[in-house]
Amino acid sequence: MKLMGLAFSGGGIRSATFNLGIIQKLAELGLLHHFDYLSTVSGGGYIGTWLESWIKRATSISKVGDRLCPDTSADPLADEVRPIRWLRMFSNYLSPNVSIMSADAWASGMTWLRNTLINQFVLLLILLSTLSFIFNLYQGWLHLVHDHIPRFSNWKSLIWSFLILFPGSIAVALAMRSFQPAQLQRGEEVGRRYWELIKLYQTRLVQSAKRIPGFLMAWAAIFGLIISIWFYGYTTQELDLVNKLKLIWPTGVSCFICFIMLAAFGNYHKREDLRGAGRATVLSATRTTEEIAMDEILRKKIWWAVICSSIIASLACVAFLGLAWVLIQYIKSRVCLFGLIDANKAALVLGLPIILEVLALTVIVRMAIMGNLFPDYRREWWGRIGGLVHRFVLIWILVSLAALVLPDLYPAASKALVAAWGGWAAIVGWGVKKAFESKEGNPETQKNTTALFVKLVPYIFMIGFLLIGSWITGQLRNLCPKDFSANSHEWFNVGETGVLLVLTLALSWRIGVNEFSLHHFYRNRLTRAYLGATRTREDRVKTANPFTGFDTNDDLLLSSFRAAEGYQGPFPIINTALNATVVSALDRQDRMAESFIFSPLYCGFDFSPTRSATYNIDHVYEYGYRPTEQFSNPNGGPTLGTAMAISGAAVNPNWGYHSSTSVAFLLTLFNIRLGWWIGNPRKNAWQNSDPSWGLLYLIKDLMGKSDINTDYVCLSDGGHFDNMGLYELVRRRCTYIILGDGEQDDDASCEGLGNAIRRCRIDFGVEITLDLKAIVEGGKDSKHVAQGQIKYPGKDGPVGTLIYIKTSINGQETVDVRQYSKVNKTFPQQSTGDQFFDEAQFESYRKLGYLSISDIDDLHFPGVIPTWKNSQTTQAKYLKDKKLKFQWKMFTDFLGTL
Template identity: 25%
Template sequence: MSLIIYFFTYIHIISSRTSDAGEKMSDKTASLLDELTKERDAVNTRRAQLPEEYQAQSATIGLALSGGGIRSATFCLGVVRALAKNKLLIHFDYLSTVSGGGYLGGMLGRLYQKNKDPVAVQDALARDDTILLAWLRNNGRYLIPAGMRDTSLGIAQILRSFVAALFLVTLLCIAIAGIAISVNLALQGPLDLRLALLPAAKQQWLMTLAVPLAFSAWMAITYWLTLSKWPFLLDLTVGFILTVAAAAGIYFMMCQYAEQTDFNDSLFVTGALGLINIIAIALAIGCPGKNVAQFRQRLTLALTRSLTLALAVLLLWLIYCGGWALYLRFHSSLLIVPPTVVAGVKIIWELRPLKLLATSLANKSPVVSVSLLQLADILGFVIMIFSLLTVCAAEIDFLLCKAHTLNISQTMLAWLPAMLTLGIAGIFALFCYGKILIPFLNLSSLHNLYRSRLERAWLSVANYGGGKNKRFADNPLDSKPSGKLNDIHRVTDHLPGDDIHFNKYAPHRQGGPIHLITCCINQTVDDRTGNYNADRKGIALTLSALGVETGTRLPGPVVNMKDATLSHWIAISGAAAATGMGSRTAPGLAFLLFVIGGRLGYWSKNLCPVKETATTKKPPPFAVPALFAEMFARFPGRNSKYWFLSDGGHFENTGVYPLLKRNLKTIVVADCGADPKRQFDDLENLVRKARIDYGIDIVFHAAHSPHFTSLAQLQKGGELPPLLRAKIIYPHCNGQPVLPGTLIIVKPHSLKGMGLDTLSYAGRHSDFPQQTTGDQFFDEAQWEAYHQLGFQAGSAINREMLL
């Protein structure tokens, strides 16, 4: 029976068509010029809100705040306050943020939009006595601001996500184990159930495996027969001889490696293979000459699929044999093993001391630092295999030892695994192709927990004034006389005015900068060709009031963003722990993160779908169902109906990337990504992507100023000047040279003249100021050390450097 199923499956495979790999450029020259004009108009709108002495500024400059969690946000706060104190913050036309830099960027944008006076915002940020500064200092532990009570609330949400993920994984394991058991029962034939559940003889599995392998051979032979000049009968004769030879080889293999053989089965296999061969040759001979190249490509695709099917048969065999072996050893105790083991992994994962220890080891040992992600990837595969085998053993245990108590007939029991598989397949089909799965995955992740914490601690600073739902009674930019801090709602309270709809968020209209928020569209599979994307595994997604831009494209109109808020996009931009992590995405790691519920990523509808024309091919509704995409890291990418979004640092962490396409004169970047070994990974990634994507060269200068150091000096360590400088060499535009730009880097490191408290903190913590990003719970001393270091470093920037 299985041979007949394979036969008709292959008939379908050989007629399959390859996907269209071509992609037409959607960005025409005229539209590019229009978008540039819109950007210039937005910059002019911003400057029109400023005093006259600032409106004449000719240079366009940008500020980039990098990823790095609370460490980055706190250091960047110091840098921004230093720029404000030097009367320079108001000069920045663009603000580009990634991950932790977005905490501060969103807060800054809300202050500009609410106060409507950019000079007043700048002056207030320069002061040391504001309510705002006290509020941020008190909320360094923004993830668990209420201590144990907030921790218990977070644990409840984490456990809810964990149970949902474990339920889905268990269903999938039951379905796969059911297939393995059903195939084994079919190969055994009509026997007593206890005998039929014994692993089928080797030759029966080998015979089943022989069909897809033989079909693969026919596909390879047919590839060469497209050049054949032989008569049709001669082709059939050669094919028949090869078929007989293959069947004889299979029969000989069965005699050598199996205890017994069935000659009738061998004849049946021979007949099936012969028919497949005749069809393959007929298709090859009947193929019109002008379609030969396309047909060869289809043959290669069919060969790939048949080999994949052969591998699937082999894996089902191994799963069943492994499940049977575990059943014989452990029996019914297996029913509780998979959830117990996975729960144990979850508990270990959530222990903060172990997280910090692992990160510390990674920072100190180059061997460990390279392999930690690989070990997590391997652990994910181990849990995946272990879950499959134990669930398979549990199903066998149920069929043999438990079902008789339910008075179920043997015939019904024999069909039970197949019916379970079909039922679960129906559930998954309902989930995957209805409007259920995407909201379910988003709600079962930790996105909303993370988003709410950022909203209350950072973005709520514009929610002030009279009224019940106002967090602050007074403007947070005011000074903090005694008693004013008592009028603030607790950070644990949810208030409607803390957030703002993203379509209404436009700080540049009130004199603030144009805020660019960068996320990462995960893409492990090229949705044009179906090929595996082995390098970047992601594309930049940048959002602003000007629209949405992907990769090197300029902003375009936004769709599918009806209910999105600012906190929603700030949280996605900082979704560091996700099943998709750009170039670090791995299937085992994705499965591990999925099963323990440690997911911050978010599924979003395509924000800029390609418009259909008469010549464009409509993409499938969703090529890879989202559930399996997350479990096994198979993300389709930019042209898919849905995007899986994660931390912008998974593509480019400094935030400079979207500013480069705008040819700015000066870019200041706070490079706060974890770099304990001073390897400059984020700067290296920026330089490489700038050259590949934009044709822009970034060349670092030697230090020739008391304010600047060099990469070589930073690698040696010690107390050094606060800044780095590089030259941005833009490519020619319309054959004309473009004036070079300047990149000023503020990177956390020890400085001369640090305050006593900062110096003392650094003395007690040798990894300061490059402590692990995994530590998102800053106490007062830690918060103040990073804030003051950023303030001291940013104070070195002056007007001559920018303008």
């Protein structure tokens, strides 16, 4: 079966209006009913859903095709063509009345301000709760270091240090075993069955190795706090470094024992671990005596290296701990560090990082002694753990300084604060302005200076936001009455933290992550403009709200767009991007997104396009599709307007290959969030449209993190993966595709098309060739349409046709279009950020789309002779004209050879 697809690209209202002209031309040529699929992205989805809803409500594609023809009605204002006139009325769909004093403009501004303040209040509560908790931690720390530091004998010190180190060593051993999971074998002996059961649980623990780094971070933080508290609170002014080492030598013994356990349980002795170093033979069923002897030698070598490295690393650990003790005691001896910072607070801020550095240096010493007997891939694992530890150290120092130290410094710097905040605001404002400016001036200079500064601005803003939180925390602590006792002060601070935490949880539960984003604002206006257009005047007047103009009846259930429900148009495929900044497949890490579709039958994504069977690991399905009738809403599924708005969510903290942690922070803080967190179709939450507790996902937005394996996934503009809508049509092996490309393309690089072709080749093995010279070179001989070939894989793979139609100017347009292009130099590549079209702009793009197809010859339509209704052109005349054109071409080609 040869399938035909129609695709409309992203590009906001520019693409929607340009593709409206293409739709009208296809209707005039009588071709609209031939298409099996309509694949849309972002702005293309505006006009695609408009067409689909019109066909649905009219119950006939031929009736809609007749009304789409420009010469259908003598009166362009007649009711039968009202859906097109409605689009003109709402070309400024975000704020139909563009006057700065209009109700629409003020409603838009105040809606953004309201939602932003609500989200900022939740984010501020998160920050204040964190800073207040750290201050409570400091208060508890003070009690411990002054009143509750035990004096251990050597044996007790040995036992306690072993109990502290043991969990960390077991966790690391499990991670090391994950490189070679245990092979289970069934035995007949009763005793062996118990052994197999133990190995089974061990294997399950190994399979959870991805959770081990998080556990290790928590363990290391607790370990560091315990040791730093003991060092700080143990009064040893009379002891020199040698005597300190005598007190902590049992820790070295415990360290040695744990190192040996780690090596034994972590499979350090197995020769398979050394293949990466090229020092072991491959296991085989039959091995020679010489190979077996070589294995034994290698085992002995490894164990000698393990023992020697463990002894040396343990001695080094004792020495490093002794130096750390001296350093922490030095901080304690300074009543006021640098004349500014309280020594107790400085000890908490720096004590934990100092102990973590001791752990890191001890591990480095052991790896250095092991040398090439410790495989490189295991060193890579340790290197990543080291990176996580030092990232935590940096965050700990910054946040604890903000919580403990900075509030004490504000009174001394009160006069300079006003100027500092003013300078901070000016720098951030200038940076944001530069980030949104168009490309001007010298590109190299911009790349080297402005671009670098713009990247730094979000971090400058983060620091300022942290300082604001620190100042507010200090002011909250000052609310405690002065006549309270010291103990009452402490309980007041604990109560303050509790209140902040309860407020944070309660508000995040009620507000959610989606409810007060800009998605609803965006969706409501898109639905009114494009889906409300296809309703009759009488029907809408009865149900629309007379004050706001919105009407919930404008929208339709996506699951109703099926033949069984009376729908006769092409099958809708609405493309969105499932953001995956945290990826499990390294070959997809540059994409940071997957293709996620909404259709009347199924919604979801295919994470493994080359895999032919469905399976699951830990109840997570590799193929993520769910029935549309129940997806995200058991009572019918998502609506057409919701799918359209998600597909057009162009700006979002998580936005495919544009994703950046620093930019995500700014976008979340100022609530520039058009995307949607929805139940993961691979998880049990697939019927939920919104997380019950949105706090976690709001933090993920703040950090620019999203994952395909969480209960809820972040969807945004389909253009963040494929801005053409071509990818999903190729997946369905369409042999004829018309693609209307209305994306912004200032330098005629066809970035979106190139990206789609590249991914179709990588994921499906489909080769698409296309000659774009006639489009991108410009001039009188340039064209709007190019023909390409789609070669599907396999010896007998089908060969299809791609018709590519692009927004371009060749000087052959009508007078009004040429006039508009002369006045507006960037036409037809005006900014996608311009979502407010005036009358001339709307008509120029619509007419350009209509003129892009001169006749049916441009489309190379397979085996179809159109029967134009409302036209005097007959089939016989069409064939005659085509024959004359062919003869004329042959004649001109002959003259060219003379």
